[in-house]
Amino acid sequence: MSKSPAPAQGTHGPGAAASPSEGGDPSGAALAEALSAEHAAVYGYEFVGGAADDKKRRERASSSAHEHKALRDALHAASVERGMDPPAALASYPLPEGRGDGAMDGFAVGLEHTTMSAYLWLSASDDTDLRVTAARALQEATVRSLEWDAALDPLPGFERG
Numbered sequence: 001m002s003k004s005p006a007p008a009q010g011t012h013g014p015g016a017a018a019s020p021s022e023g024g025d026p027s028g029a030a031l032a033e034a035l036s037a038e039h040a041a042v043y044g045y046e047f048v049g050g051a052a053d054d055k056k057r058r059e060r061a062s063s064s065a066h067e068h069k070a071l072r073d074a075l076h077a078a079s080v081e082r083g084m085d086p087p088a089a090l091a092s093y094p095l096p097e098g099r100g101d102g103a104m105d106g107f108a109v110g111l112e113h114t115t116m117s118a119y120l121w122l123s124a125s126d127d128t129d130l131r132v133t134a135a136r137a138l139q140e141a142t143v144r145s146l147e148w149d150a151a152l153d154p155l156p157g158f159e160r161g
Contacts, residue, residue: 039088
C-alpha cells in the first residue's frame with residue numbers, strides 16, 4: 001500500500017484519445033480521467049472519515065467526500081450528456097499504510113493532487129462548460145489540499161519534476 005493514492009485508472013494509456021501532450025481536444029479522455037479521479041477521491045475520503053482518530057478530521061473528510069460526490073455526479077451527467085460511457089468506480093483503491101494523523105493528512109493531500117492533475121487536463125477542453133467546471137474544481141481541490149496541510153503549490157495540478 002502507498003501513502004498517497006495511485007493515479008486514477010483512466011485513459012492516459014496507449015490508444016487513449018488526445019493526451020495532454022498530443023494536442024487536439026482532450027475532452028472525452030480528460031472527462032473520463034476526471035471522473036475516475038473523483039471515484040478514487042470519494043472512496044479515499046470515506047476511508048479517512050472512518051479511520052481518522054479525531055472528530056475534526058472525520059468531519060473534514062466527510063465534507064470533502066460530500067464535495068467529491070457532487071463533482072463525481074456532475075461529471076457522470078456531463079459524460080452521459082456527451083454520449084460517453086462513463087467509467088465505473090473500481091471495487092477498491094490504494095489506501096495509506098499508516099493510520100495516524102500524518103498518514104491520513106498526507107493521503108488526503110494525495111487525493112486532492114490526483115484530482116488536480118485530472119482537472120488541469122480537463123481545463124484544456126474545447127468545451128466551455130467543461131473548462132469552467134475544471135477550473136472551479138481545480139481551485140476547490142487546491143483549497144481542500146491546503147486544509148489538509150499541503151504546501152501551497154505555485155502551479156496546482158502540474159507534475160512535480
